[in-house]
Amino acid sequence: MLDLAWSEIALIAVVALVVIGPKDLPDAIKGVAKGIQSLRRKVSEFQQQADELVREAKLEDVRNQIADVRNTISDIRRFDIKGEIEKAVDSDGTVRKAFEDPMKDAYVPPVYTPPPVPENAPAFVPPDVARWAAPPPPPEPPSVPAPAFV
Template identity: 35%
Template sequence: MFDLGWQEIFVIGTVALIVVGPKDLPKLFNKVGKVFGKIKQISREFYDQINEAAEMEEINNLKNDLSEHTSLDSYKIDPRSRVEKRNSGKFNEKK
């Protein structure tokens, strides 16, 4: 997360031991761990919400595209009139 190596962690631990003291050091590390856990949880929830919103937007776009392309509006598509129009001259000529 912060790209810390073992040397940096050792230096931070040593400074914390000197500043806080050996008695309160476990409490400090416990609080720091809880804070980092909470930050991780919040970032995960934020990431999940962003992905969910993006998926919903994509699904709505696909739904709209599909409904536009599969619309059977009688004013736009009238197969009966098309067939009658194509065949009107063919059947009249044979009689």
């Protein structure tokens, strides 16, 4: 059968959606499905009729020819068009190598190591942190001696 990747199927779906339109797309899909079903039925009917003719006539040569045709069809189904095109266009692999990243294995990102901090260095406090810190407690009122009641 056809070898379609998900990206190719998605591309076909988007093109069908644009060309056919969202209203008529379900009807178009049903029509294609019915067409494929009828084609499969006709092929199976043809195979049954051919087998019946062979049985009636008992022609071994015809049976062998039909088997050869079936083998040829299965070979066509297994035909790898992508591989054949790659072999024809880029038989030695130079085109594929040209598009590969030459530095993909050579680059090693550097490891960051911060500079050492002296032991007597004061702690760094960003200027905005002082604004976020809790406000200092209010000052205590001055102590006034209590009046003496006599």
